[in-house]
Amino acid sequence: MTVVRRPAVEPGQPVIELHDVSRSFRKHRDFERSLQQRLVRALTRRRPPIDVFFPLKDVSLRIETGDFLGILGPNGAGKSTLLKLITGIIPPTTGDLTVNGRVCSLLELGAGFHPDLTGRENIYLNGSIYGMSRRAIDKRVERIIDFAELGDFIDTPVKHYSSGMYVRLGFSVAIHTDPDILLVDEVLAVGDVNFQQKCLRSIELFRNRGGTLILVSHDLSTIQSVCTRAIWLEDGRIHADGDPLNVGMAYLESMAQREHEHTQVDAANEASRRWGTGRIRIHTAELCSADGQPRDYFHNGETLHIRLHYHADHAVSGPIFGIAIHHQNGAHVAGPNTDFDGLVLGDLQGDGCVEYIVPALPLLEGVYSLTVAIVDATNTETYDYRDRLSQFRVLRGAATDRYGLVALGGHWQLSKINTTSREAMFQE
């Protein structure tokens, strides 16, 4: 194991290089810490089996100057272990690690603030924790105060600060230390929207200065809009490395795949989520793309066919087929049925299929579930109801929208409504 850290970027060399780096942790048991237990163990010669797990296994990675690297991965993939190795809080167990340049982490904003010291004094304290000299801080202190928008509070002890003020000051000091490498976790949820914009602008400046950024996020769209490169980390290994779009797609497809397997496992306890008289039943619901292939992920804007395969032993007269789509967070997004659409089905018997076609899927990125049901013509008898029968994932596609659940498909324009007509409206 060798670790090399240099305080400045070396021209022609990667800023961060990991070569076959592994990191293991012992699964801690509290009793092992005490001297008494160690003595007892030494005397009885009983060694408990050492339980080791590896959050990182043989990871090799080169990060060049100017890279904006996004790290994708589920919880427990080893992302924070990787960041801790890069900051130097923990050493690797095996492998070589080289870091050229000053690392600044935005993960722990305001760590090391002293509650009794004023904001200004804490700027000096915090700056020195990042290894800045007094003169360097002197030069930046006014800019730091300006940026944090603390006004007169700067000479108040930070224990009286609101949490927002605290983080704003923390961010401001961190970004003004002129780091070569910035570590960012999730979206910068610092302060209000205005301040977040300012943070993003300063990160753009940082990019223009040739800085290197490492961003950990679950939110694919952030990584795709900010980063120039992405890695997918899972089970302590790098599964993919490259363009954020490709890596993101690969990652999402794997996630969707896993969810699919998960749903199948769930099938066992499905009974509780299904009810109805059963005179006519939906035995399968298929989600298909335009070419008729069943899939469980779709891009926004794509054509979606929802096929409901039914079976009825005896003729059922005029049933109504319906579906409901829920977002992962529980929001009921849509609930079309054959009755609303004016489709009269007549008598159904034996096997058949009813299809609902969405020409251009308006849903935005996320995970949705499909509920299907058949009721009688008067909506008094439920033949079959299958709650959250299957799940599907929507990926980014045609729509440029980023917020909410659906793309309304509208467009924006500058309209020339003059003030006089507005006054006329109010007078009405």
Next chain:
Amino acid sequence: MSVTIEQSRLARITARGSDLWRYRELIRNLVMSSLKGRYKNSALGFVWSLLNPLGMMLVFTIVFGFLMPDVRVEKYPLFVLTGLLPWNFFSASINAGLYSVVGSSNLVKKVYFPREVLPIASVLSQLINFLLAFAVLFVALIVFQASFSPWLWTLPFVILIQTVFSTGVVLILSTLNVFYRDTAMITEVVMLAWFFLTPVVYSVALLPETIQVLGVALPLQRLVYIFNPVASLIAIYRDLLYWGYRTDVDFFIRTALTALAVFAFGYWFFLRYSERFGEEL
């Protein structure tokens, strides 16, 4: 082969040194905030740095000067003060330094910086306190018409040696305390014993020259100095400030070398284990 290893070790030491130098501002700030924190919400503030040794001097003068007149030493209050101040510096360094890493676990777990900054800063803030208390000592020297040694100029070196020695001990103890909190409990008892085994409030001349242990004659007075660097240090302080005497050069150098050896070992020990602080805390 061995040459390259030696070179890389040298390179590692200098890299570590320059790293530490880069963080000198942090040491300064930690010292300042610890000094500010100490007298926060106290009416007399830093005056306590002066009153505390005076109070202790008074207590020991009453106990040993009047209640036990057998152990009387000439100008006893001055005698006590010249031993007590260095001892207080030492014991305060140990007690504060012991918790220097554990007490900053928040910082250690979240931000990288050379960890030795913490114990070093805690010893340095005690050093400043000690220097402030020296003001009291000099007033006392004048009041008791002590004879100033012509070798008084060596005093800064003595203080430096003590600082180096204390830092070495603190580096070891603060590391151990991360892994075994028992360290703090043990240290408490050891420090009490150390205090009585060091001629702070009594004169080493009061001890029998030799004692018989299992039929072997041991030179007790010499042993106190050989095994107790703090006793040696206090003897030097007294030579300069109380006896008005020049310390023997070889004694001075031996003490300095012991302090350096403890410091070097402590630093090595600290560096070896400090990279595990992030996960242990």
